[in-house]
Amino acid sequence: MTRPSGRNTKSVLKLDHLWTALILILIITVCIIMLYPFLITLSASVSDPDSVIRNQVTFFPKGPLSFEGYRVLFNNERIWRGYANTIFYTIAGTMVNLALTVLAAYPMSRSGFNGYRFINIFVALTMFISATGMMIPLYLVVRGLKLLDTRLAILIVFGAFPYYIILLRSFFQQMPEQMFEAARLDGASEFTILLKIVLPLSGAALATIGLYYGINRWNGYFWAMIFLRDGSKHPLQVVLRELIVLAQMGEEIDASLNRSNTNAEVIKYGAIVLATLPIAVIYPFIQKYFVKGATLGSVKG
């Protein structure tokens, strides 16, 4: 831990050990604070429903392990349909995202292109317009296009984020120019260059951007809630919101009435676990891509 040094006095060493211990204590506290909400949710979801209602679960599961909440959830068609819809929106939506992002980023990276300036400004300009200002006009456009209540709306309305397009453009620009020139001189079309040369070399960048899009798709609820009236098309997050957030608010308001269904609480906890589990399980394996993506943007701001 400490490097050998001639000048280090004993008091400095002692102070350093204390410092290390302090950092360790603080970081463990931070980790506990961040994990505790997940732990309590997991614990409550498998606790005896009565102890949950009586608010006795404060750390680990209380009473005999009970999967009552999960049993109800597994038999709930809305949850499963939500799950299926979310998987569809995530996979198909991410593919749309990646396709549009690549198709925009590649021409934007070709500095000899006569539309270079136009397309770069055309894309970058949209980054400065706040989402709040666009909320109503966007809704009216989607409505005008007769896309309300269609799955297509979810897939294409948020087809590409300018930020990720610019990120990928910067990545393409870092590729050696001679490579493109050689391919062009050999008679390769732009499509061939993109498909056969650029994309095979962009695996890590595409994975990073795809993961960000994918997480966004998995977690999105607001526009799905606005665009889709038909409950059978709702993604999991919308179902979850009705189940947890709205239920909780109703409950708080008439908490004094004491008429809560015994299982309602464990069902809520179970639903949160089911919605979070896929991300929590995959996430540690793909974490390095996220970290890479977060610092990518800072290189070429």
Add this chain to the structure above:
Amino acid sequence: MAKQKIKNKSLVNHRELWIMLIPVLVYFILFKYLPMGGVVIALQRYSPFKGISGSPWVGLEYFRQFFTSIYFWRVLRNTLMIGLYDLVFGFPAPIILALLLNGLRQKTFKKVTQTVTLLPHFVSYVVVAGIALNMLSPSTGVINAFRVKMGLESIYFMQESKYFWGIFTIIRIIKESGFAAIIYLAALAGIDPTLYEAAHCDGASRPQQLRHVTLPSIIPTIVIMFIIKVGKIISISFEQVLLLQNDVILDTSEVISTLVYRRGLVNADYSYATAVGLFETFVALVLVLGSNALARRMKSDSSLW
């Protein structure tokens, strides 16, 4: 010049690149530029049945309505206060977290802790709001369970206006600090290790190294991130506010964006909501452009440090 042109012509196929751009252009025109043009309905008494061409023009009527209503000061105050809370408490949090992570010597432990602190960022707002509301519940919430154990009274956290800004900020810090720390960790990783070695040889303790080596090295990053954050002070997380607020505590939890949602998408008051949204866009744009210009000047003017 002419030579350059010939060279370009042979090395880039313009037509193919434009063909490639067609879906992108269509997408941006339909879902970015068309809505931008659509903001003109803020100047109309817009009716979906009459459309933009058929709706009567009313000038700044809806802006006047908004600026003179009680909602104006309320949502402006709430938006700015939540943004200010996020700035004062939410800005230092990732810096401290990054310094703590950076202080860890054990590689595996460092990796595990970073994984843990990053996790909340990738969990959806719905789940975060769900967990938070569960934990804060007066009847079945763990926070009130602890309070009762300590002989205190249960608090109806989500029923009292005074708690909202604090609750929102705490949730935000827990959710986003780990992710925001990445940029500082990158800056910390870029510090020349020989600086530490020199400090170490001079007999500097680790707290002294933090003060004289680490902090001065990341101050440029901190300043730039601060400026960028100030630029976003009005653009607080809409989805998160919407999920946490309820009718009882609207007086502190209604912000500009949720007002746009409620008036526009719930009440179908399209023109009024668009005017409110336009006001937000304008303020946000001024702030972002101002802060970006400042950040760029700081970045290029490295002699400051």
